[in-house]
Amino acid sequence: MNQYFDRFMLWIPDHFATPARITLIVILAMIALRAIHRVMPHLRETIAERQESVEDSRRIRTLSRVLRYVLTVAIAVVTGLLILGELGVSVAPILGAAGVVGIAIGFGAQTLVKDYFTGFFLLLENQVRHGDVVEAGGKAGVVEELTLRYLRLRDYSGNVHFVPNSNISTVTNMSMGFAYAVIDAGVAYGENVERVIAVMRDVGRAMRLDALLAPRILDDLEVAGVDQWADSAVVIRCRFRVAPLEQWNVRREYLQRLKEAFDREGIEIPYPHRKLVQAQA
Numbered sequence: 032m033n034q035y036f037d038r039f040m041l042w043i044p045d046h047f048a049t050p051a052r053i054t055l056i057v058i059l060a061m062i063a064l065r066a067i068h069r070v071m072p073h074l075r076e077t078i079a080e081r082q083e084s085v086e087d088s089r090r091i092r093t094l095s096r097v098l099r100y101v102l103t104v105a106i107a108v109v110t111g112l113l114i115l116g117e118l119g120v121s122v123a124p125i126l127g128a129a130g131v132v133g134i135a136i137g138f139g140a141q142t143l144v145k146d147y148f149t150g151f152f153l154l155l156e157n158q159v160r161h162g163d164v165v166e167a168g169g170k171a172g173v174v175e176e177l178t179l180r181y182l183r184l185r186d187y188s189g190n191v192h193f194v195p196n197s198n199i200s201t202v203t204n205m206s207m208g209f210a211y212a213v214i215d216a217g218v219a220y221g222e223n224v225e226r227v228i229a230v231m232r233d234v235g236r237a238m239r240l241d242a243l244l245a246p247r248i249l250d251d252l253e254v255a256g257v258d259q260w261a262d263s264a265v266v267i268r269c270r271f272r273v274a275p276l277e278q279w280n281v282r283r284e285y286l287q288r289l290k291e292a293f294d295r296e297g298i299e300i301p302y303p304h305r306k307l308v309q310a311q312a
């Protein structure tokens with residue numbers, strides 16, 4: 032590096048050489064950082080658009096954000112070391128001391144170290160990607176950012192949760208591969224169960240034929256049957272296999288259409304009621 036500086040700055044007086052070198056280092060570092068922040072997003076989107084699946088695209092976007100963060104830190108560290116070298120400060124002792132200090136900090140900041148290790152394996156094992164809906168660290172929401180330090184989630188109410196990676200022991204990913212829209216339909220005890228199931232299947236078939244819903248629903252309606260005898264209703268459980276993140280939309284649409292179908296067929300959706308028996312005196 033020094034020989035290149037010497038070639039380009041032979042015309043600079045000696046007493047201005049050090050400030051000129053430092054200025055050039057800072058300028059080159061700023062150019063590198065600006066290039067990273069401009070080129071990386073464009074390169075990320077170009078690569079993501081060429082992926083065959085949505086999951087691969089999300090993983091590319093997540094990894095690119097972490098890579099940009101790592102490159103930014105690396106450039107900052109190298110720039111600092113070069114500036115110290117130009118100021119006549121020996122870098123070797125600093126690096127040695129940094130190793131000792133790093134060990135001491137590692138013992139005193141084990142949670143921070145655990146954050147980085149957990150974040151690394153979350154990325155390496157592809158457990159969480161940008162845009163996924165997950166539950167982790169006691170919070171649930173859409174993944175807006177995953178770094179080596181924390182996971183940022185936004186829930187349905189718009190609240191943003193910053194979950195340290197060290198707090199994540201279990202990840203529940205609700206948008207990986209496919210999902211199930213599970214529906215429990217309660218009907219009165221006096222209704223014919225077979226007739227109710229037939230109506231439920233008819234509604235499911237109609238949704239599969241709907242041009243807007245067909246891409247979201249991957250399979251026909253699967254009826255499990257009577258799931259429980261509740262206090263006021265017989266509960267029949269069914270489910271759709273759907274595309275990622277579509278389970279809530281499909282479930283809401285099915286419930287609305289099923290309510291309309293039950294009304295047409297005269298199938299009773301019961302209210303909670305209580306039967307009183309009066310003892311004879």
